[in-house]
Amino acid sequence: MRRASGTENQKKREGRLAGKTVVENSFFGIHPLLASPKKFSKENLIRWIITATGWITVIILTLIMLLLFTEGLPIFSTTNPFSFIFTTDWYPVSDPPVFGILSFIVGSLMVTLTALVIAVPIGVAASAFLAEIATPTLREIIKPIIELLAGLPSIVLGFIGFLLLAPVVQNAFHLSTGLNGLTAGIMLAFICLPTIVSISEDSLSAVPKEYKEAAYALGATKWQTIRRVLIPAARSGIMASVMLGVGRAIGETMVVLMVAGGRLALPNFITDPLSAMTGRIAIEINNAVFGGLQYQALFAMGIVLFLMTLAVNIIADLVLEKQRRRYA
Amino acid sequence: MMLDFSVKMKTESISLFYDKTEALKKISLAIPAHQITAIIGPSGCGKSSFLRLFNRMNDLIWKARVTGQVYLDAVPLYDPKIDVVELRKRVGMVFQKPNPFPMSIFENIAFGPRVHGCHDKAKLDEIVERCCLRAALWDEVKDKLRDSAFALSGGQQQRLCIARVLAVDPEVILLDEPCSALDPASTMRIEELMQQLKSQYTIIIVTHNMQQAGRASDYTAFMLMGDLIEFSSTKEVFTSPKDKRTEDYITGRWG
Numbered sequence A: 001m002r003r004a005s006g007t008e009n010q011k012k013r014e015g016r017l018a019g020k021t022v023v024e025n026s027f028f029g030i031h032p033l034l035a036s037p038k039k040f041s042k043e044n045l046i047r048w049i050i051t052a053t054g055w056i057t058v059i060i061l062t063l064i065m066l067l068l069f070t071e072g073l074p075i076f077s078t079t080n081p082f083s084f085i086f087t088t089d090w091y092p093v094s095d096p097p098v099f100g101i102l103s104f105i106v107g108s109l110m111v112t113l114t115a116l117v118i119a120v121p122i123g124v125a126a127s128a129f130l131a132e133i134a135t136p137t138l139r140e141i142i143k144p145i146i147e148l149l150a151g152l153p154s155i156v157l158g159f160i161g162f163l164l165l166a167p168v169v170q171n172a173f174h175l176s177t178g179l180n181g182l183t184a185g186i187m188l189a190f191i192c193l194p195t196i197v198s199i200s201e202d203s204l205s206a207v208p209k210e211y212k213e214a215a216y217a218l219g220a221t222k223w224q225t226i227r228r229v230l231i232p233a234a235r236s237g238i239m240a241s242v243m244l245g246v247g248r249a250i251g252e253t254m255v256v257l258m259v260a261g262g263r264l265a266l267p268n269f270i271t272d273p274l275s276a277m278t279g280r281i282a283i284e285i286n287n288a289v290f291g292g293l294q295y296q297a298l299f300a301m302g303i304v305l306f307l308m309t310l311a312v313n314i315i316a317d318l319v320l321e322k323q324r325r326r327y328a
Numbered sequence B: 001m002m003l004d005f006s007v008k009m010k011t012e013s014i015s016l017f018y019d020k021t022e023a024l025k026k027i028s029l030a031i032p033a034h035q036i037t038a039i040i041g042p043s044g045c046g047k048s049s050f051l052r053l054f055n056r057m058n059d060l061i062w063k064a065r066v067t068g069q070v071y072l073d074a075v076p077l078y079d080p081k082i083d084v085v086e087l088r089k090r091v092g093m094v095f096q097k098p099n100p101f102p103m104s105i106f107e108n109i110a111f112g113p114r115v116h117g118c119h120d121k122a123k124l125d126e127i128v129e130r131c132c133l134r135a136a137l138w139d140e141v142k143d144k145l146r147d148s149a150f151a152l153s154g155g156q157q158q159r160l161c162i163a164r165v166l167a168v169d170p171e172v173i174l175l176d177e178p179c180s181a182l183d184p185a186s187t188m189r190i191e192e193l194m195q196q197l198k199s200q201y202t203i204i205i206v207t208h209n210m211q212q213a214g215r216a217s218d219y220t221a222f223m224l225m226g227d228l229i230e231f232s233s234t235k236e237v238f239t240s241p242k243d244k245r246t247e248d249y250i251t252g253r254w255g
Helices: A009-018 A037-077 A081-086 A102-134 A136-149 A155-174 A181-205 A209-217 A220-235 A234-249 A252-261 A277-284 A291-327 B047-051 B084-090 B105-115 B121-134 B152-164 B184-198 B210-216 B236-237 B246-251
Strands: B007-018 B021-032 B036-040 B063-073 B092-096 B172-176 B202-206 B221-223 B229-232
Touching: A037 A081, A037 A136, A037 B092, A081 A291, A102 A136, A102 A220, A102 A234, A102 A277, A102 A291, A136 A252, A136 B007, A155 A252, A155 B092, A155 B172, A181 A234, A181 A252, A209 A220, A209 B007, A209 B152, A220 A234, A220 B105, A234 A291, A252 A277, A252 B210, A277 A291, B007 B202, B021 B047, B021 B221, B021 B229, B036 B210, B047 B172, B047 B202, B084 B092, B084 B221, B092 B152, B105 B121, B105 B152, B121 B152, B121 B210, B152 B184, B184 B202, B202 B210, B210 B236, B221 B236, B221 B246, B229 B246, B236 B246
Parallel strands: B036 B202, B036 B221, B092 B172, B172 B202
Antiparallel strands: B007 B021, B007 B063, B221 B229
């Protein structure tokens, strides 16, 4: 730990770190501002702890990625990456095994998209209701309840989907089974709704009230004000909430495992039973031989999942950055 | 009080309550047509709240309640059958802080006509140009109508807000301390603009700048703690006020 010493350079450096200009005073050697070593070392300790926690987070995340890649990448010495991603045959325990995960990628995308198509309009509308139409009292009651829903264990939602929603979907579309992509997508929508509503409401409420007043004073209706002023002004927050929702939906395992049907073939319609990547990994990882080919393939599937969420985040960032630059 | 003018708007013993507190106490005032009426008074006297009664902006405030009546021509504004949207089209408002939308200059001015159903591109172009010209802004923005409104200076933004109000073609324009965030040069431009506009519009301006009320308005109302103390022609209020409190205030003895 660095302590206040008399050397000129160190004094300057510490002065800069403290955000103050150190008045040179070589006669006394130590500047009065730095004269209390005890207080200074406490400051220093706190800075150390904060820096360390920051680095620990980065290091742990890097190690997780490293693990994912070291365990998963070796599969590509036996399976061609192209056929891994773009074929649909998945026979992990045959001899020789065949690994094509396209069905699961499509399955994941289908249920996530379904969830978004349902959750985004409902979520944004609900947040606009809370931010602009509901009375303050009503908002104080409803918002905590919605946020509470975010803490609902996904297995409980899985049960609800399994017992209540699946029969309804089955009857409504005259299907052979209610456990399919549509049921899973609807349940996933419930999972990302609280995130979307809560964060969108925050950003809608944070829109300066001057915009709102200007719109109303020009004779805009409530709907026009929400649609043309509030939502565009809160766009970045709403986008962020949707991206977080996508993150939750694409990574959600339990619900899709329970209600998506688990069929291995490529789904043609959203009403087909299907498998998502997360669910597939969760089912098979227990039976896979440690370090074996199936084990490697499952980790490689994890890599694909990781890259997909990464892509979603990067695209969201680019979109937001572009908008920020337009009206900075 | 005998004043000779044609009345555009009129309040009749109007009171405003925030929850239980009475912010405005039974104010009756007539606003002359095609004139500039200034409302002056110390901070917190209720002059902004009073101004917001004229286009029912106080409706937006949770737990605000109004008794009494405001008339636009002969139409009672606090009648349950009144369409507030239509009212705000006829009575426009410019706020204390310039508040352009986070859109382009063009979009800002076209906002009003658009929400009232005008989507014709050529018509919108014409409205934007006409309103910018009338708000003395055209020369400064004609080459950058697609730029963000935030790229303009504070004074330009305020004139943009005036142009935005003109675009919905109101009859009355309410100005809520429109120059308090502006430098003296921009303030002068806004005051000149008010003089040009008054032949076509009735203007009500709230200001805490006495010089501004003195040089830019035709009539002046002095308010104190939610009461209307005096209303007369600006000349009379500033040269021979009837009420002792008005005199004390405008001579700067307090406030």
